[in-house]
Amino acid sequence: MLELSDAQIGGWVGSFLLPLFRIAALLMTMPIFGTKLVPVRVRLYLSLAICLVLLPTLPAMPQVDALNVQTLVLIAQEVLIGVMLGFVLQLFFHAFVIAGQIVSMQMGLGFASMVDPTNGISVPVIGQFFTMLVTLLFLAMNGHLVVFEVLAESFVTLPVGGGFLTNQYWDIATKLGWVFGAALILVLPAITALLVINLAFGVMTRASPQFNIFTIGFPLTVVLGLVIIWIGLADILAQYEVFAREALLFLREMAQAR
Template identity: 75%
Template sequence: MLELTNAQIGGWVGGFLLPLFRVSALLMVMPIFGTQLVPMRVRLYLALAIVVVILPGLPPAPQVEGISLQAVLLIAQEVLIGAMLGFALQLFFHAFVVAGQIIATQMGLGFASMIDPTNGISTAVIGQFFTMLVTLLFLAMNGHLVVIEVLTESFVTLPIGGGFLTDQYWELANKLGWVLGAGLMLVLPAVTALLVVNLAFGVMTRAAPQLNIFSIGFPLTLVVGMVIVWIGMADILALYQALASEALQWLRDLAEVR
């Protein structure tokens, strides 16, 4: 009959379950894998597979009792670290969502919304288009592999049982304004062009008050906005590379990975 001692159970809890909580928290929060498109069971299987692969290279974990206050605190710490890394990636993706919302509002497409299948909320069509675009670019350029690499190295820089990381959480909170700044950088040319178009319509209305500016200006602004978005797609790759490099470097800084 197989008998397990408390030391063996504690070693398994510290060596396998605690890394599993960090990996699972990251997969539950990060974009693409943490969306409603990926079933919960698939995310759990993926977390198990990642832990099995990276487990031989992880540093020794502390032995804890399976049912104790120390184990609960360590689990909470691992969940917070994984959620912190996943939320940092969410900020990067939402910069493009904010850009799409701003463009849609300026060109008059703010009312044209659809259900976002990834988050289950209603978003503008332009914002949904940017979300799909950044998702494809992130996967095509192996961004998910970089995230797994940072996650693996975080077990060395942020070891299990190393204490709560208040500095990282404050840095994450301070970066919330980065989303709006990055979104404005993406849409600044389009917003400037649409502002010029609206100013031209204002001058036309002033010069010819009898002109029905609403029947002419709305479809023309819509068409001009679509043309501007189409022209702006030529530089979207360079903008994505700059923002992705900054976001992934920020992810490394949060995990103290060099």
């Protein structure tokens, strides 16, 4: 009969399960891997695989008691670190989602919604288009590899069992409101152009009230809005690089990585 001592169980919990909670929390909350498109079982297997790969390179883990309240506190701390790292990436992706929703409302496509499979809610079609676009750009530019690199470095800069709720940590967390500014910057040219178009229709209606401008105004606004978005896609890569660099720098600063 196999007998395990408390020291052996505590060593296994400290060396494998505690890092696994941080990795799994990140994969459960980050975009792409943490969406409903990826089954929970697949995310769990991926967390186990990443943990096994990182295990030989991780620093020494604390010896813990598997049935101690202190162990539960350490588990909660690891889950919180992983969730906060994933939350930064969610803000970065939602900047493009909000940008698409703002344009949809401005061009009259707010009623044209479709089910977002990643979040399980209905969003405007332009917002869903921007979501797919930023997902492909993130994977094509190896953004997921940078995230995994920061995750591996976080075990050195934020060791298991060490304090992480420092003033610098919360100062960085309060700066994450840049997502709304990023969304406005992305769609500001399109909003300005659509505003000029609506003002032109208003002038035409004022000049000739008998002319039913709403008959051609709505479809023309939609068509011109799509043309404006198509023209604006020429500069989307440069804007994506700026916001992705800023988001990944936020991620490194939160993990206190180099």
